[in-house]
Amino acid sequence: MRPLLAALALMAIMTGAAPLGAxxxxxxxxxxxxxxxxxxxxxxxxxxxxxxxxxxxxxxxxxxxxxxxxxxxxxxxxxxxxxxxxxxxxxxxxxxxxxxFKATTWALWLGPPVVLLLAGLGVGIYLRRRRPLVPPSPLSAAEAARLKRIVGAGRHPP
Amino acid sequence: MHLRFVLPLVAFVLLAGALGVGLTLDPRIIPSAMKGKSVPDFALPPVAGRTLGLASTDLRDGEATVVNVFASWCVPCRVEHPLLVQLARQGIAVHGLNYKDAPERASNWLDTLGDPFRRTGADLDGRVSIDWGVYGVPETFVVSGEGTIVEKHVGPLSPEDIAGKIVPALERARR
Structure with a gap:
């Protein structure tokens, strides 16, 4: 009898039989x-x-x-x-x-765009400066000779 | 070119500093909107078995007061309670705001742990506490004699909080 009552009670709870105004x-x-x-x-x-x-x-x-x-x-x-x-x-x-958006929340609203802007600026400057810093190095004598062998001297445009 | 090395270092130190400060802050402590404002208008009956309830007029009678929001079901309240008893013994006016408590449990609490409160208002549905900007128990307010909220402490009081926050706020309130 007890398990049956318990099962019924559980069913009542699970079907959401909440008392009104509880x-x-x-x-x-x-x-x-x-x-x-x-x-x-x-x-x-x-x-x-x-x-x-x-x-x-x-x-x-x-x-x-x-x-x-x-x-x-x-x-x-x-x-x-x-x-x-x-x-x-x-x-x-x-x-x-x-x-x-007011004085006490400026940092909250403006912080992320400002950080993004600064970071973008930094990356831009870095990339701009980097290019001339790495000039193509001239071929060594061995590399020049190898290139010549692969391409073939005769097929170079004059 | 020193700047190439100094700039990222400065940026890192600033960021680490800001994040470090952020780590020491407790996100559960919400900045109080009630500080500097007058206490809300209210009148609460006493808890069961007591005679003195708490009303806003009691907080505007010229004496600086401490108002403690507590409940018998709140464990941290039990921790800070002896400190409130001590405060009251020093002659400071301490009032209680009993948040959503069963009346007989509240009176039982005061009977067994000691009653530091001159007046205790029973806020059965918690509405008055919401008017005070309370979002948890315990919370403690320091109120000036004119009824302005001077200081608010969230969470249980420690002896350091009493000495470093509540007592200085009472002094400010009396000025």
């Missing part, structure tokens, strides 16, 4: 348009716990709370930008997966 379960907004907007905002916000996931992807507790907060803001009539600003006010630009 803690830890996202409650989507009733309006599909608003829910879609909330999901779009979720994808722009970085999870503070997992760091390289958006809160839309993350299973962290805090990410779920933030998802719910974004839904509430949007339900309450916030624009997407206002909902994002609400989270940024508390956690800073760090939570934005697409950080804004």
């Amino acid at each position: 803690i830890g379960v996202d409650v989507p907004l009733a309006d599909p348009v608003l829910e879609h907007r909330a999901r779009t905002v979720h994808k722009l916000l970085r999870c503070l716990v997992c760091q390289n996931q958006s809160i839309d992807d993350s299973n962290a507790d805090l990410a779920r709370d933030l998802r719910q907060i974004v839904r509430e803001r949007i339900q309450a009539g916030d624009s997407d930008q206002e909902a994002i600003a609400f989270v940024v006010a508390r956690y800073g630009d760090w939570v934005l997966l697409d950080p804004p």
